[in-house]
Amino acid sequence: MTIAFVTGGSGFVGGALVRRLVGDGHTVRALARGDASAARVAELGAEPVRGDLSDVDSLAAGCAGADVVFHAAAWTTPGGSWAEFTAGNVDGTRNVLAAARRAGVTRLVHVGTEAALMAGQPLVNVDESAPLRPNSRAPYPATKAAAELLVRSAEGLETVVVRPRLVWGAGDTGVLPALVAMVKAGRFAWIGGGTHRTATTHIDNTVEGLVLAAERGRPGEAYFVSDGEPVVFREFITELLATQGVEAPTRSVPLGLARLLAATGERAWKLLGRKDSPPLDYFTVWAAGQECTIDIGKARAELGYAPVRTRAEGLSGLRA
Structure with missing residues (x-):
């Protein structure tokens, strides 16, 4: 791999991937929607390609001459409408695939998620x-x-698809800032006590999986990656908040009640014709209130994957 095109290169996962690829000596181009995104990817050492996921022509320009495409861009904004999620995640992915084919790219690595299994x-x-x-x-x-x-x-x-669970680490623009804001606003509560187990994936481990998938992944296959052994959700989130000097609240909502509140809110929002999400939605309950543990044996066996960063190291880095 000598030339890579990255979508989502100004984001958390995409930005870390760009940094790794540039550090490994590859030439990297990254999609940039605006001036701030272009400046960010340039700072990371990549060439900005102006455009967005709705523009196949700009995507094809980014793909031209690339040995591999990494599709890291996705719509993840809480409260987004079905139309926004569909445009960003489904239509956008379809456009990236079309652009890669038009440009004659051989290999594409897609950033997936364990959430794709949640119902x-x-x-x-x-x-x-x-x-x-x-x-x-x-x-x-x-x-x-x-x-x-x-x-x-x-x-x-x-x-090839790589599926990390609960990506975290330095540079996080999603999970950790949202948690801190919820605690400070008095809107945070554990669901079911938070005593269930969860997999986690440090950003460095996520990027390791993506790079290995580009080099060794079997076409048409998906691979879970994580930090290794699971951890109790409450213990991990408490430690994560502590790295920012924030003490985790003790308030908890029973899982059954959380499910009821989410279902009630979802129905009410639908009846009202609201395009955003209710205060407590299905996905929040599933992702934060139920066990989510994954087997990374396939990635270990086929990609040679092993975590390159421990949780302890990652948490120390955040505190620093």
Whole structure:
């Protein structure tokens, strides 16, 4: 791999990937929607390619001459409408695939997620044989599942999917800032006490999986990656908040009540014609209130994957 094109290069995962690729000596181009995004990817050492996921021509320009495309861009904004999630995750992915084929790219690595398996049930030590859930009631899981189906069935491309769970670490622009804001606003509560187990994936481990997938992943396959052994959700989030000098609250909502509140809110929002999400939605309950543990044996065996950063090291880095 000598030339890579990255979508989402100004974001958390995409930015860390760009930094790694540049550091490894590759030439990197990255999609940039505006001036701030262009400045960010240039700062990381990549060439900005102006455009967005709705513009196949700009995507094809970024793909031109590339040995591999990494599709890291996704719509993840809480409260987004189904239309926004579909446009960003499904239509955007379809456009990236079309652009890669037009440019003659051989290999594409897609940043997936364990959320693509979520439809209300806990995920307990799941592996890649677990079914995707494009029929999920929540827009993020449904659209990420639909996007992955497009990627894995794409013709004329070698496609590989990497699925991290709960990506965290320095540079996080999503999970940790949102948690801190919720605590400070008095809106944070554990769901079911937070005593369930969860997998986590430090940003360095996520990027390691993506790079290995580009080099060794079998076309059409998906691979889970994580930090290794799972951890109790409450313990991890408490430590994560502590790195920012924030003490985790003790307030808790029973899981059954949280499910009821989410279902009630979702129905009310639908009746009202609201395009955003209610204060407590399905995906929040599933992602933060139920076990989510994954088996990374396939990535270990086929990619040679092993975590390159421990949780202790990652937490120390955040405190620093």
